[in-house]
Amino acid sequence: MFKRILIPVDAGVQDDMQKLLSSALELTQGWDCTCHVVTVIPDVGMPIVGSYMSKDFVDEARSAVATQLADAVASSGLVAEHKVLKGTVYDSVITYADQIDADLIIIGAHQPELRDYLLGSNAARVVRHSKRSVLVLRD
Numbered sequence: 001m002f003k004r005i006l007i008p009v010d011a012g013v014q015d016d017m018q019k020l021l022s023s024a025l026e027l028t029q030g031w032d033c034t035c036h037v038v039t040v041i042p043d044v045g046m047p048i049v050g051s052y053m054s055k056d057f058v059d060e061a062r063s064a065v066a067t068q069l070a071d072a073v074a075s076s077g078l079v080a081e082h083k084v085l086k087g088t089v090y091d092s093v094i095t096y097a098d099q100i101d102a103d104l105i106i107i108g109a110h111q112p113e114l115r116d117y118l119l120g121s122n123a124a125r126v127v128r129h130s131k132r133s134v135l136v137l138r139d
Contacts, residue, residue, distance in 0.1 A: 021076035
């Protein structure tokens with residue numbers, strides 16, 4: 001069926017991340033597939049934003065998030081490669097899915113708020129713009 005599955009998570013929301021990883025484990029059991037779990041940290045490279053942060057801020061943040069992500073994947077029981085990406089969430093997810101030639105993206109979604117109707121959530125943008133199959137999991 002699906003051979004390469006991408007699972008983007010928000011490492012900042014532990015409960016949602018664990019639920020998504022548990023659901024992905026349950027869904028993929030019995031599939032002969034490789035899972036890739038990613039989280040995205042925002043790019044603070046803009047001069048006006050980056051000037052307020054130390055030179056090591058991005059590296060330290062990436063290292064801390066990588067440890068957090070590795071721990072979450074390990075505790076979920078899901079066998080997966082994991083990686084921290086940097087940039088805009090939906091764009092980074094779509095680009096990485098193309099890089100690994102993912103067959104499926106499993107993404108979590110929250111209950112839409114008013115701002116999501118105006119701007120769109122990251123999950124909605126991934127669904128709209130990805131060339132890959134996307135499975136959206138809700139609570």
